[in-house]
Amino acid sequence: xxxxxxxxxxxxxxxxxxxxxxxxxxxxxxxxxxxxxxxxxxxxxxxxxxxxxxxxxxxxxxxxxxxxxxxxxxxxxxxxxxxxxxxxxxxxxxxxxxxxxxxxxxxxxxxxxxxxxxxxxxxxxxxxxxxxxxxxxxxxxxxxxxxxxxxxxxxxxxxxxxxxxxxxxxxxxxxxxxxxxxxxxxxxxxxxxxxxxxxxxxxxxxxxxxxxx
Amino acid sequence: xxxxxxxxxxxxxxxxxxxxxxxxxxxxxxxxxxxxxxxxxxxxxxxxxxxxxxxxxxxxxxxxxxxxxxxxxxxxxxxxxxxxxxxxxxxxxxxxxxxxxxxxxxxxxxxxxxxxxxxxxxxxxxxxxxxxxxxxxxxxxxxxxxxxxxxxxxxxxxxxxxxxxxxxxxxxxxxxxxxxxxxxxxxxxxxxxxxxxxxxxxxxxxxxxxxxx
Numbered sequence: 001x002x003x004x005x006x007x008x009x010x011x012x013x014x015x016x017x018x019x020x021x022x023x024x025x026x027x028x029x030x031x032x033x034x035x036x037x038x039x040x041x042x043x044x045x046x047x048x049x050x051x052x053x054x055x056x057x058x059x060x061x062x063x064x065x066x067x068x069x070x071x072x073x074x075x076x077x078x079x080x081x082x083x084x085x086x087x088x089x090x091x092x093x094x095x096x097x098x099x100x101x102x103x104x105x106x107x108x109x110x111x112x113x114x115x116x117x118x119x120x121x122x123x124x125x126x127x128x129x130x131x132x133x134x135x136x137x138x139x140x141x142x143x144x145x146x147x148x149x150x151x152x153x154x155x156x157x158x159x160x161x162x163x164x165x166x167x168x169x170x171x172x173x174x175x176x177x178x179x180x181x182x183x184x185x186x187x188x189x190x191x192x193x194x195x196x197x198x199x200x201x202x203x204x205x206x207x208x209x210x211x212x213x
Numbered sequence: 214x215x216x217x218x219x220x221x222x223x224x225x226x227x228x229x230x231x232x233x234x235x236x237x238x239x240x241x242x243x244x245x246x247x248x249x250x251x252x253x254x255x256x257x258x259x260x261x262x263x264x265x266x267x268x269x270x271x272x273x274x275x276x277x278x279x280x281x282x283x284x285x286x287x288x289x290x291x292x293x294x295x296x297x298x299x300x301x302x303x304x305x306x307x308x309x310x311x312x313x314x315x316x317x318x319x320x321x322x323x324x325x326x327x328x329x330x331x332x333x334x335x336x337x338x339x340x341x342x343x344x345x346x347x348x349x350x351x352x353x354x355x356x357x358x359x360x361x362x363x364x365x366x367x368x369x370x371x372x373x374x375x376x377x378x379x380x381x382x383x384x385x386x387x388x389x390x391x392x393x394x395x396x397x398x399x400x401x402x403x404x405x406x407x408x409x410x411x412x413x414x415x416x417x418x419x420x421x422x423x424x425x426x
Contacts, residue, residue, distance in 0.1 A: 050313070050354060061298055065305040065312075072301035085274055088285035091304075092278040099278075099311050100263070123343070126336060141263060 002027045002057040003069075004047050007201040008114075009033065010106055010166035011066035012054040017162055018070040020198040022077055034114060034205055066166075067094045070159050079159050090153045093160035101142075104135035106167040109174035113204040132175070139171065139181050146183035150190060157194060165191050170202055215240045215270040216282075217260050220414040221327075222246065223319055223379035224279035225267040230375055231283040233411040235290055247327060247418055279379075280307045283372050292372050303366045306373035314355075317348035319380040322387035326417040345388070352384065352394050359396035363403060370407060378404050383415055 003019075003026045005012035019026045031037040031053055039051045048055045048064045055062050056069035063069050074080050081087045108131050111117070111124055120128065142164065145152065152160040169188050172178055178185060191197070216232075216239045218225035232239045244250040244266055252264045261268045261277045268275050269282035276282050287293050294300045321344050324330070324337055333341065355377065358365065365373040382401050385391055391398060404410070 049357065050309070058298065063298070063301055063305055065308040067308050068301045068305035071304050072297065075297045075300065084285065084288045085271065085276070087288065088276055088281050091284050092276055092281035095278040095280050095308070095311055096263070098308055099315075102312075103316070123339065126339065130336070144262065 002029055004029045004031065004053050004055040004057065006031055006033045006038075006053055008204060009053065010109075010170060010200070011102070013200045014066045014163055014166040015054055015056060015069045015073065017166065017198060017200075018073050018079065018159065021079065021157075021162070021194065021196040022073060023196065024073055067098065067159070067163055070094075070162060074159055078156065079162070081154050081158055083154070086154045086158075090158045090160045093152045094163045097160075097163045100134070101138040101164065102167060104131045104138055105171050105174065105176065107131055108135055108176070109167065109170060112175055113173040113206050116206055135171070135174070135176060139168070139176065139178075139184060142168070143181040143183045146187045150187070157191060161187070161191055166200070170200065173202070173204060214238075215242055217242045217244065217266050217268040217270065219244055219246045219251075219266055221417060222266065223322075223383060223413070224315070226413045227279045227376055227379040228267055228269060228282045228286065230379065230411060230413075231286050231292065231372065234292065234370075234375070234407065234409040235286060236409065237286055280311065280372070280376055283307075283375060287372055291369065292375070294367055294371055296367070299367045299371075303371045303373045306365050307376045310373075310376045313347070314351045314377065315380060317344045317351055318384050318387065318389065320344055321348055321389070322380065322383060325388055326386040326419050329419055348384070348387070348389060352381070352389065352391075352397060355381070356394040356396045359400045363400070370404060374400070374404055379413070383413065386415070386417060 001024070003012065003015055005016070005028060007013070007030060016026070031043070033053070037043070038048070038053050044051055047062060050064060052064060054066050054069060055064045056072065063072055071080070081090055108128065111120055111128065151157050152164065165188060168184060214237070216225065216228055218229070218241060220226070220243060229239070244256070246266070250256065251261070251266050257264055260275060263277060265277060267279050267282060268277045269285065276285055284293070294303055321341065324333055324341065364370050365377065378401065381397065
């Protein structure tokens, strides 16, 4: 299987991390989203007509959407609960991640660490305070949930934890103060000490350039 | 099982429609989102701390997120493909619906038919053209996909079709011209003629009041 990715993207990292926990080997094709390499005619025709990564390729079949790709890799494994309610509850957190968490926590990170606060356009500048507030609301909701239990669903790590970990653990890149969410911090430590865990490539373009460039 | 819902919401209708196709009886508790009835202390404490509907209740367990609730109802039924790739591909379209379709097609409908274009705030007014454009891009992507096949995944109706149908078939309430997407129109006719189909309560507050009030 081949993962079409930008290694700095949390959505791509979710799939890489799921495969690592399960011991599934993947090949990688890298694209630079800052250079619009996923909007070329070839990419749109052959990989994803939606112009987005990640896409998981299995033979001649292509699967976009990070959480769907994680589900495909983990289907039948202990990363997906066997109990029907818990399985649906895992998906609940994954849909919540895409609707309430990613558009705020990940978008703010992209704007601050990849585009740069001084380079935002007028719409982005207007939306930034609201997205910061909603990102903090998402982190606070996670913190309240994790005050009661070690993992998002049931008593063991599932895809819900992997999906939420991906952009949470690099939320500091976007200026979020993770130290304010101590149950989230404990959960991140638990997850990163699970056997098979691999780290994300956190080098953002702005971090590579450095603040003085 | 009890569905906590606002009957005018497409996200709630998805669950109602899934249950109808499967012949599963549901009880209903109605809330008026225009009166913030899902933000009361009782709702936040007892039903969903995220302050949103729909929530599917099974005994003393509560399941938010529309697509997760549909998955719970349909688990083990023919509405979820048995083939692992097709099952993940179904989830791919459901995640795409929540990330690319609902925030544009459903949000524009809410702004136009529930709040009213003259009553939008400055941020909504600024975002409206972009959301219209992205909503049309989502409908166009669906149309290209449905030019090739009758259903979103495989050769029969699945939860992907139900999830995408819910806000697509009322997109006209938000000013989208569905007639521009003829493969989408054919697919909507196919879906609405399946045995068990039930209609949505389309009465929006503005439609109930009438344009002359």
